[in-house]
Amino acid sequence: MSLVYAGVLSHAPGITGRADLVKNVARRDEFYRMLDHQREEIEASGAEALVVIAAEHFANFFMNNMPAFCIGMSDAYEGPIEDPGWLKIARTRVPGNADLSKRVITAVMQTVDCAYAEEWKFDHGIMVPLHFLTPRYDMAVIPANINCQGPPLTPLARAWAFGEALRRACDAQPEKIALVGTGGISHWPATPDSGKINEAWDREFLDHLMAQDRDALMRYDDDVQTYRDAGQGGFEIRTYLAAAAAAGGPGELQYYTAELPIFAVGCTVARFAID
């Protein structure tokens, strides 16, 4: 039928893996409740499949053959690739929909050159969102990746075009499809600066994102500047841009906190009107 839901949410291994180390338990539980609310909104949309625009972390894609974009095309995926005890998410099979994937990929390819993959091991970047959004693993997932890790990175304008292409592709299918972008905003994951968050930078970026201010968002396209202000994790804004571009309508920031540094990311939940 069409795209019926679009939103964004944070991912980070600490969100599940270091849940017990949180000092501000009230904040943590508030964030978890907002993720649960996002799940309810996706369920209420009647979605039959969930596109997850991710920023995977060298689980499948490496510098030997790094795609700017890739979409999964399988009836099943596995994850997490990380030690399940470390991530505190059990290893499982996640359902996909190869036929729907193929139709989406074929449509996206009309305007954006996109790789596809019939094998994909999900890392925390997809498993943490699914842990909250489809906890019973009962909705078909279509993973879509943007290179946010190995420079040269996918340019922001291309990430935006990818989102628009995904929108056209979803609207051309008979199924109801939900889409989330999952990234971080500013953060310094897995480094000695883990836990650092540039809240002012995050809030300004989110203002532009919620306003669908494409011109302002394109000004984040200097990776050295982004690294300086927002860390390596800031490169993952590409997934948020793609989700906004797919939605087309104004965003509503439903949750943001910088008060959970043990999660090593400003924790965000937002949705967009489909326009």
Next chain:
Amino acid sequence: MSLYQLQKFLYVLNREPAAQRRYRDDLDGLIADYELTDEEARALRDGDIGLLYVLGVNGQILMHYAAFLGIAWFDYLDFMREGIERHGPVRAGVYAMTGGGASFTEEEGAR
């Protein structure tokens, strides 16, 4: 400096159970499959997180190697800090873009 080969070693190790078995049973043989400098090979043989960080291994790869070695989260962060103190700033890769990875944030004082 062969950061590509060094990171590839860890990328394969992180995702391939067969490579993980070989790491336990035949580490020298596994290391010999990659074109590594003596320093890189030594860092892998010793599981030296601090040196690997300074050599430029991306944290998204290094973090999983540390988990594979059974290193607790805060120890992982400390090992990187000690690596900087011992060997100087990060020499290559993303963290060498600016600052050399030498900036430290105390994580919520949670220990």
